[in-house]
Amino acid sequence: MAARMKIFFDGGCRPNPGAMEIAVVVGGQTRIARDLGHGTSMDAEWLALIEALRVAQSLGLVDVVLLGDSAAVVGQANGTVKCRGVGVAHRATFRALVGDAPAPRIRHIGRSQNLAGIALSPR
Secondary structure, eight states: OOOOEEEEEEEEEETTTEEEEEEEEETTEEEEEOOOOEEOHHHHHHHHHHHHHHHHHHTTOOSEEEEESOHHHHHHHHTSSOOOTHHHHHHHHHHHHHTTSOOOEEEEOOGGGOHHHHHHTTO
């Protein structure tokens, strides 16, 4: 049995609200996108989660766990925390990408364990 692929995601903005950036790390490869427009750190975290799902889909990965350090976004994506404001639209985008497929596992991890967050840190 193959191991479940871990995909790390993180988003941020400087200042908050401000210019958004995201990172996704999968299989030792880091993908960083900057200049994603103006938004909040919550927007950036959602954009990172959505990008992590898109990366998994583009690589044909089915058995994945998406790992991020935003407890709020992880909870909202899993349906255990109610979405408010722009989170509603971000969750709808995420669910539309999932479609009829089983929802991927999404887990909260500490900031120091998030490879995507570490990739964004040096900036």
